Amino acid sequence: MPLVVIVGCQWGDEGKGKVIDFLAHDADLVARYQGGNNAGHTVIVDGRRCVLHLIPSGILHPNLKCLIGGGVVVDPQALVEEVQALEASGVEVRPRLFVSETAHLIMPYHRKLDHMMEARRGANKIGTTGRGIGCAYADKVARQGIRALDLRDKDRFVNKVKTFSPYYQHLFQSYGEDPWRVDEVVDEVWRYRDDIAPLIVDGPTMINGMLRGGAKVLAEGAQGILLDLDFGTYPFVTSSNPSPGGVCTGLGISPREVTRVVGVVKAYSTRVGAGPFVTELDEPIGPKLREWGAEFGATTGRPRRCGWFDCVALRRSLQIGGITHLALMKLDVLDRLDEIKVCTHYIIGGKRVDMLPFGLENIDEAEPIYETFPGWESTLGAARSFEELPEAARRYVLALEEFVGARMDFISVGPDRKETIFRSKELFVV
Numbered sequence: 001m002p003l004v005v006i007v008g009c010q011w012g013d014e015g016k017g018k019v020i021d022f023l024a025h026d027a028d029l030v031a032r033y034q035g036g037n038n039a040g041h042t043v044i045v046d047g048r049r050c051v052l053h054l055i056p057s058g059i060l061h062p063n064l065k066c067l068i069g070g071g072v073v074v075d076p077q078a079l080v081e082e083v084q085a086l087e088a089s090g091v092e093v094r095p096r097l098f099v100s101e102t103a104h105l106i107m108p109y110h111r112k113l114d115h116m117m118e119a120r121r122g123a124n125k126i127g128t129t130g131r132g133i134g135c136a137y138a139d140k141v142a143r144q145g146i147r148a149l150d151l152r153d154k155d156r157f158v159n160k161v162k163t164f165s166p167y168y169q170h171l172f173q174s175y176g177e178d179p180w181r182v183d184e185v186v187d188e189v190w191r192y193r194d195d196i197a198p199l200i201v202d203g204p205t206m207i208n209g210m211l212r213g214g215a216k217v218l219a220e221g222a223q224g225i226l227l228d229l230d231f232g233t234y235p236f237v238t239s240s241n242p243s244p245g246g247v248c249t250g251l252g253i254s255p256r257e258v259t260r261v262v263g264v265v266k267a268y269s270t271r272v273g274a275g276p277f278v279t280e281l282d283e284p285i286g287p288k289l290r291e292w293g294a295e296f297g298a299t300t301g302r303p304r305r306c307g308w309f310d311c312v313a314l315r316r317s318l319q320i321g322g323i324t325h326l327a328l329m330k331l332d333v334l335d336r337l338d339e340i341k342v343c344t345h346y347i348i349g350g351k352r353v354d355m356l357p358f359g360l361e362n363i364d365e366a367e368p369i370y371e372t373f374p375g376w377e378s379t380l381g382a383a384r385s386f387e388e389l390p391e392a393a394r395r396y397v398l399a400l401e402e403f404v405g406a407r408m409d410f411i412s413v414g415p416d417r418k419e420t421i422f423r424s425k426e427l428f429v430v
Helices: 016-026 076-088 108-124 132-141 148-152 156-175 181-189 195-199 205-210 245-251 283-294 311-321 391-406
Strands: 004-008 029-032 041-045 046-054 065-067 099-102 217-220 259-267 270-273 306-309 323-327 339-348 352-353 366-374 408-412 421-424
Touching: 004 016, 004 046, 016 217, 016 259, 016 323, 016 408, 029 205, 065 205, 076 195, 076 366, 099 195, 099 339, 108 132, 108 156, 108 181, 108 205, 148 195, 181 306, 205 217, 205 245, 259 311, 283 306, 311 339, 311 391, 391 408
Parallel strands: 004 217, 004 259, 029 065, 029 217, 065 099, 259 323, 323 408
Antiparallel strands: 041 046, 270 306, 339 352, 339 366, 408 421
């Protein structure tokens, strides 16, 4: 049965939450496969804004099950607080939310180390959120991580914290930080144990069993392909694999289960934190796009850097992602512009470059080459079909398709669920 992957094709913040929420009405399970609470999916339904950090966006549909997969790193406090906030707003969560037992936990020392490392980088900061995501993944790779299943037995949990304590004690002391106590770390995490333990399941058995039983599944990631640890703009990347390859390792499913991959892009580009951004705009357009698009991090509130649509970067994502359909978000944010530019290629070392090169860290090396299109200078929010868009908006969308060689099947013309255009409705039936 169908397993549809929703993946960001830029640097995250593309609007995946709306796409997932829209498609979830026909699904049985929405599963998150990577990342942590450094990301946020914003969903607006009938004017009501909901920001989700760890819990899959499908939780807003009352008949859906949601799974946080083993590829996710889970901050116990953040998870419990998110559950409580949703339940306080009237969303039934606990009977429908599950956490894979192999998901690693973000511990208090991970958050502390994240802040310390970023501070020591100085001008070379990566731009992390300080939530300990990368440090938790580092412990996972170093085979000294603590997993959700360790919350089932306190003696086991305490012994693991004690085992790893000397490493962190020495590390913090080398940074000139005060020592920390094992019992304080245990107490800080264990207080959330009774809320989390009932949610813990064998994730791969759950999702594979549902697929065999005919369930329809959506797999969602955080961030975007250009922040992928292996294929993004390294070292200014996240600590996991948002690319579709992360679906299999993050959920414990076979690649053969994936039937479609929906890539999500904005009608312009944004990026949070440090790292190369060739089409970034300064005054006056950049700040205007930030204001019109409410381009501030859903989790951190950090202002996003804004720029023109970058076909060079998107071609790399399409190459890696195996994208079968594209969703174009926030087309309406461009409503007020009298002209819009699209980066079709770069000039690097006197040569034309059509695909984002690996290792590009100094954007002074790359000259963006633009094509300019007339704006439509009208409001798109009422359009419900491609034909109802102004001619200039249609030309812009068709030009993007021609430049990257992929079709925009889903077009968002406003933040609400209903402000959406489908050009091929059957392609989005899960």
